[in-house]
Amino acid sequence: MKHLRSLREFIAELAAIGEVNEIDAEVDWNLEIGAVVRRSYDLKAPAPLFNTITGYTGTGFRVLGAPGGLSGPGHRLARIALALGLPAGASGRDIMEAVVAARGRAGIPPAEVPASGAPCKQNILLGDAVDLYAFPTPLIHGNDGGRYIQTYGMNIARTPDGSWTNWSVNRMMIAGRDRLSCLIPGPQHLGIIRAQWAARGEPMPIALALGVEPALPYAGAMPLPEGADESHFVGALFGEGIEVVPAETVDLSVPATAEIVIEGHIAFDETADEGPMNEYPGYNSFEASPKPVFHVSAITHRNGAILPVVAAGPPVEEDHTGTGTMHAAEILYQLRAAGLPAASAWFSYESALHWLIVSVNRDWYETLGIHSTELAQRVGEIVFTGKAGFGVPKVLLVEDDIDITDVNEVVWAFATRTHPERGEVHFPAKPTAALSVYLSEEEQHTYRAGKVVHNCLLADRFPKDQRPVKGSFTNGWPPEIRERVLANWSTGYGYPER
Numbered sequence: 001m002k003h004l005r006s007l008r009e010f011i012a013e014l015a016a017i018g019e020v021n022e023i024d025a026e027v028d029w030n031l032e033i034g035a036v037v038r039r040s041y042d043l044k045a046p047a048p049l050f051n052t053i054t055g056y057t058g059t060g061f062r063v064l065g066a067p068g069g070l071s072g073p074g075h076r077l078a079r080i081a082l083a084l085g086l087p088a089g090a091s092g093r094d095i096m097e098a099v100v101a102a103r104g105r106a107g108i109p110p111a112e113v114p115a116s117g118a119p120c121k122q123n124i125l126l127g128d129a130v131d132l133y134a135f136p137t138p139l140i141h142g143n144d145g146g147r148y149i150q151t152y153g154m155n156i157a158r159t160p161d162g163s164w165t166n167w168s169v170n171r172m173m174i175a176g177r178d179r180l181s182c183l184i185p186g187p188q189h190l191g192i193i194r195a196q197w198a199a200r201g202e203p204m205p206i207a208l209a210l211g212v213e214p215a216l217p218y219a220g221a222m223p224l225p226e227g228a229d230e231s232h233f234v235g236a237l238f239g240e241g242i243e244v245v246p247a248e249t250v251d252l253s254v255p256a257t258a259e260i261v262i263e264g265h266i267a268f269d270e271t272a273d274e275g276p277m278n279e280y281p282g283y284n285s286f287e288a289s290p291k292p293v294f295h296v297s298a299i300t301h302r303n304g305a306i307l308p309v310v311a312a313g314p315p316v317e318e319d320h321t322g323t324g325t326m327h328a329a330e331i332l333y334q335l336r337a338a339g340l341p342a343a344s345a346w347f348s349y350e351s352a353l354h355w356l357i358v359s360v361n362r363d364w365y366e367t368l369g370i371h372s373t374e375l376a377q378r379v380g381e382i383v384f385t386g387k388a389g390f391g392v393p394k395v396l397l398v399e400d401d402i403d404i405t406d407v408n409e410v411v412w413a414f415a416t417r418t419h420p421e422r423g424e425v426h427f428p429a430k431p432t433a434a435l436s437v438y439l440s441e442e443e444q445h446t447y448r449a450g451k452v453v454h455n456c457l458l459a460d461r462f463p464k465d466q467r468p469v470k471g472s473f474t475n476g477w478p479p480e481i482r483e484r485v486l487a488n489w490s491t492g493y494g495y496p497e498r
Helices: 007-016 032-043 078-083 092-103 189-199 215-221 230-238 318-337 364-368 372-383 407-417 441-446 479-488
Strands: 020-023 047-050 062-065 123-126 148-150 154-158 165-168 172-176 179-182 204-210 243-246 253-255 260-274 289-301 306-309 342-347 355-360 394-399 424-431 448-455
Touching (some): 007 020, 032 306, 078 092, 092 318, 092 342, 148 179, 154 189, 154 215, 165 189, 165 215, 165 230, 172 260, 189 260, 215 230, 253 260, 372 424, 394 407, 441 448
Parallel strands (some): 062 306
Antiparallel strands (some): 123 289, 148 172, 154 204, 172 179, 179 289, 204 260, 243 253, 260 289, 424 448
16 A cells, blocks of 8 residues: 555656646636536546636645546546555455455554644744635635635544544635635534534634545545544554644644645534535535534645645536545445445446445355345345445445446446346335435435335346356457457557557
């Protein structure tokens, strides 16, 4: 595992494989940056790095778009893989196994390093010097309620008793020179911690770290149990703790290599309008509502700080790659812990996280001796219980002859293997996320709706020697013919190398 300890190391690794596009032409923070980022997702183009931004020329500040987007052929998952310490060409299954392995290891806490040499302390702004507008925060979408500086950073907060530090990713919108309005859903861990401070009648100390080392946003998206520290999970992933330094005005530690750190307190009794802002289902949002206010007491930043930006919307963007990857890994961990023969798990990014695909070993029927409906029931009971499956409405259950990271294979398996009448196992009134557009108003308000497992399993429907076999290139031709075709693909047949 290669531990990239800063956003800049990550950018260098991406640039080495052609996955960064530096834009020196002047680009406007007012919608143009967001449109370029959105277009880069659609084309699976290299991540745009904006070097010259209208109104900020001469500051050295830059913006990195699509830090966790998908890439082109050859290393489709490169930004995810490199962030998590794997080679750029790692497969989805490789990523799942690396995360699940780390999940099973003891966490390693951060290592405190001297603040005097920490990159995040190169500039320290206090009092009247605090100005959130000093950074080239874009107005991302045309319907956004304001400029969102927090779309891919880490919110760091601790319980009043000091027993639990949480690192999470929740959006934050600039509400003034020294104020942010913050989305902090009550059921999420940051909301649980804030409620503890509010119960004491005290504001919650918080640090917002932007442009952090690349594994941290994925850890922030990991649905770890309540009380678990996401920074310790990153330590388990790499076998060494991340480097931190004390914040200036709150009793919290922050990543030493962060590009920007914003410190302060979340008020327990004050709100400001936040939103609208697009979300992971992929539709435009048009409503604002009062949200908690973050009063900023300090800003520290690197020279020439780089702000990472996500343009939320239709798949595939970081809401899908970050949340989807880490939630699937946690669910895989739980399925295996329950003794089920889970080969892998994967959220279809293209489904906007509405399809979770679970594959089981092809010998599951011989191993378990139960029918597929019972296995689907067991899978649903595990997936739809707890934080990891809260946002999962639909599970596709397949054997591991399907590459569940390839949406084309998933669609083929779903279409051809699930029975239209007997192929579903339903779970009524389960806890659910409220953002899916098909939900009724009552379901949105109660956070409860029906969920389903689509049974695409074959092993219990056919004798072992008569089970359908995928008529693929691998299965349909003798090895010598396949080898001849591959050897002649470009030089003999004239096709481009892929």
